[in-house]
Amino acid sequence: xxxxxxxxxxxxxxxxxxxxxxxxxxxxxxxxxxxxxxxxxxxxxxxxxxxxxxxxxxxxxxxxxxxxxxxxxxxxxxxxxxxxxxxxxxxxxxxxxxxxxxxxxxxxxxxxxxxxxxxxxxxxxxxxxxxxxxxxxxxxxxxxxxxxxxxxxxxxxxxxxxxxxxxxxxxxxxxxxxxxxxxxxxxxxxxxxxxxxxxxxxxxxxxxxxxxxxx
Amino acid sequence: xxxxxxxxxxxxxxxxxxxxxxxxxxxxxxxxxxxxxxxxxxxxxxxxxxxxxxxxxxxxxxxxxxxxxxxxxxxxxxxxxxxxxxxxxxxxxxxxxxxxxxxxxxxxxxxxxxxxxxxxxxxxxxxxxxxxxxxxxxxxxxxxxxxxxxxxxxxxxxxxxxxxxxxxxxxxxxxxxxxxxxxxxxxxxxxxx
Amino acid sequence: xxxxxxxxxxxxxxxxxxxxxxxxxxxxxxxxxxxxxxxxxxxxxxxxxxxxxxxxxxxxxxxxxxxxxxxxxxxxxxxxxxxxxxxxxxxxxxxxxxxxxxxxxxxxxxxxxxxxxxxxxxxxxxxxxxxxxxxxxxxxxxxxxxxxxxxxxxxxxxxxxxxxxxxxxxxxxxxxxxxxxxxxxxxxxxxxxxxxxxxxxxxxxxxxxxxxxxxxxxxxxxxxxxxx
Numbered sequence: 131x132x133x134x135x136x137x138x139x140x141x142x143x144x145x146x147x148x149x150x151x152x153x154x155x156x157x158x159x160x161x162x163x164x165x166x167x168x169x170x171x172x173x174x175x176x177x178x179x180x181x182x183x184x185x186x187x188x189x190x191x192x193x194x195x196x197x198x199x200x201x202x203x204x205x206x207x208x209x210x211x212x213x214x215x216x217x218x219x220x221x222x223x224x225x226x227x228x229x230x231x232x233x234x235x236x237x238x239x240x241x242x243x244x245x246x247x248x249x250x251x252x253x254x255x256x257x258x259x260x261x262x263x264x265x266x267x268x269x270x271x272x273x274x275x276x277x278x279x280x281x282x283x284x285x286x287x288x289x290x291x292x293x294x295x296x297x298x299x300x301x302x303x304x305x306x307x308x309x310x311x312x313x314x315x316x317x318x319x320x321x322x323x324x325x326x327x328x329x330x331x332x333x334x335x336x337x338x339x340x341x342x343x344x345x
Numbered sequence: 346x347x348x349x350x351x352x353x354x355x356x357x358x359x360x361x362x363x364x365x366x367x368x369x370x371x372x373x374x375x376x377x378x379x380x381x382x383x384x385x386x387x388x389x390x391x392x393x394x395x396x397x398x399x400x401x402x403x404x405x406x407x408x409x410x411x412x413x414x415x416x417x418x419x420x421x422x423x424x425x426x427x428x429x430x431x432x433x434x435x436x437x438x439x440x441x442x443x444x445x446x447x448x449x450x451x452x453x454x455x456x457x458x459x460x461x462x463x464x465x466x467x468x469x470x471x472x473x474x475x476x477x478x479x480x481x482x483x484x485x486x487x488x489x490x491x492x493x494x495x496x497x498x499x500x501x502x503x504x505x506x507x508x509x510x511x512x513x514x515x516x517x518x519x520x521x522x523x524x525x526x527x528x529x530x531x532x533x534x535x536x537x538x
Numbered sequence: 539x540x541x542x543x544x545x546x547x548x549x550x551x552x553x554x555x556x557x558x559x560x561x562x563x564x565x566x567x568x569x570x571x572x573x574x575x576x577x578x579x580x581x582x583x584x585x586x587x588x589x590x591x592x593x594x595x596x597x598x599x600x601x602x603x604x605x606x607x608x609x610x611x612x613x614x615x616x617x618x619x620x621x622x623x624x625x626x627x628x629x630x631x632x633x634x635x636x637x638x639x640x641x642x643x644x645x646x647x648x649x650x651x652x653x654x655x656x657x658x659x660x661x662x663x664x665x666x667x668x669x670x671x672x673x674x675x676x677x678x679x680x681x682x683x684x685x686x687x688x689x690x691x692x693x694x695x696x697x698x699x700x701x702x703x704x705x706x707x708x709x710x711x712x713x714x715x716x717x718x719x720x721x722x723x724x725x726x727x728x729x730x731x732x733x734x735x736x737x738x739x740x741x742x743x744x745x746x747x748x749x750x751x752x753x754x755x756x757x758x759x760x761x762x763x764x765x766x
Contacts, residue, residue, distance in 0.1 A: 163460035166369035215566035317524030
């Protein structure tokens with residue numbers, strides 16, 4: 131976890147770091163457990179990403195504002211209480227908005243509680259920083275998570291069903307790669323995105339330190 | 346509600362809808378711990394044990410919540426009760442059987458907030474299982490988790506010896522392996538009918 | 539997770555911890571209950587609406603519905619749409635002139651991947667299943683999930699015979715799945731090539747459910763006659 135401990139970075143950086151440098155999914159590989167399962171279509175993935183971000187932002191704000199009141203010994207229990215509350219709220223909100231979406235996401239909405247990302251941010255960031263910074267951190271991490279999940283869902287839906295948000299993107303002759311909407315497709319797509327990220331990061335590192343590069 | 350036979354529930358949770366390979370639950374320990382075969386086996390044992398405990402807890406809570414008509418407290422009480430029960434059990438084991446504690450103990454705190462544990466509690470409630478069915482489901486899920494963990498650990502031990510490009514090393518490669526295993530496990534579908 | 543550079547302070551008293559936990563717990567409880575109260579009516583309306591849509595889909599021509607539960611002595615009595623836990627429910631559909639169109643019955647059973655839940659419509663006049671809708675399934679995408687979309691397969695359920703044997707205690711002919719193109723009788727289901735197990739599962743679920751419901755419904759037909 132990379133909470134800046136020394137010095138105070140610019141406010142904008144708190145937001146931007148979640149998108150690329152510390153992207154929760156592609157760099158930290160956090161919080162995939164409950165999210166991968168519903169990344170089989172772009173719509174589900176987007177909804178899951180937004181729901182997770184909502185919980186992340188609010189719990190960050192609440193935990194940061196309570197950070198002086200909560201004794202250290204009971205902090206984890208309190209965090210879990212706060213997170214579980216917001217997840218319950220999201221669960222009911224989704225049911226009220228669209229039952230179909232709720233059926234598609236199923237028990238995985240409730241499983242946001244155990245998303246390592248949220249508890250991780252609460253412990254590593256929100257418990258040590260002010261409300262403003264924690265909100266920005268939540269926003270950035272949430273956005274990074276949503277973008278990552280959406281890019282998984284979009285790839286899986288385009289290749290697996292030949293559609294994006296239910297709209298046909300290929301010619302009708304396109305034979306969908308069914309494996310992509312099966313669970314194994316989730317593993318493969320995440321692996322592929324990680325590869326892309328690793329390759330880009332490695333290339334940048336090489337470009338930054340030309341002398342250290344072996345070849 | 347559900348009248349599925351016990352063996353079918355067990356096979357379903359263990360093989361067909363394997364928690365790791367079909368539901369992506371418990372990926373964190375799956376990717377983090379699964380480097381060594383011996384650790385993987387012990388971790389699997391600990392998870393199975395916690396699953397049994399939390400399955401029993403979740404069953405009790407659900408009965409209580411239905412009785413007092415408070416479905417909105419389900420999630421919050423599941424996680425609170427499961428977490429504290431696991432802690433109590435941990436203390437109990439530490440006191441009574443230090444040997445067992447050394448084998449399982451270090452994993453227990455890690456496992457408490459594992460998605461697979463809460464997932465088990467939520468799924469069994471959604472499916473409306475009775476007590477015996479819950480136990481069969483928990484055992485099946487635990488066995489399936491252990492199986493997946495052991496399989497991937499064995500594969501990764503072999504991979505240590507292989508030469509692969511730098512970018513692929515680590516998580517990405519484990520994920521590809523998991524994907525292949527997941528395809529293999531699809532062959533089990535239809536067993537539960 | 540790296541710890542912060544901790545400033546040594548005296549451990550807080552037990553009272554502090556209790557106060558924090560109870561305070562946070564109270565706040566959380568309040569929030570959950572108020573959100574539950576706020577969204578409750580909308581959710582109930584959505585649920586009822588979804589159920590109504592499903593009922594009208596499997597009972598073509600129906601315009602209103604009423605839910606019954608199986609009471610003691612196997613008679614049927616009206617109940618609210620959600621019923622009590624443990625109730626066996628059946629939904630009666632009525633047309634514009636308040637005449638009974640048929641009954642929508644929920645059934646479930648093991649499919650290829652996981653449990654399949656479906657709703658089917660039963661008509662007295664035709665003595666047949668007249669519509670089916672899969673409510674929940676995790677069948678293999680692209681293969682098994684064609685049970686929901688395949689037009690030829692769904693055509694089986696426009697009129698699937700479930701007539702009773704002369705003594706009225708069981709189906710005259712059990713519903714069974716056959717290979718595509720081999721359907722000869724009105725009680726057979728023409729399967730889907732490549733999704734054999736899923737099609738057989740649907741036929742089995744229907745057979746089991748119809749064998750339980752149809753004799754009971756036939757015995758107590760008059761319970762449903764009265765429109766809401």
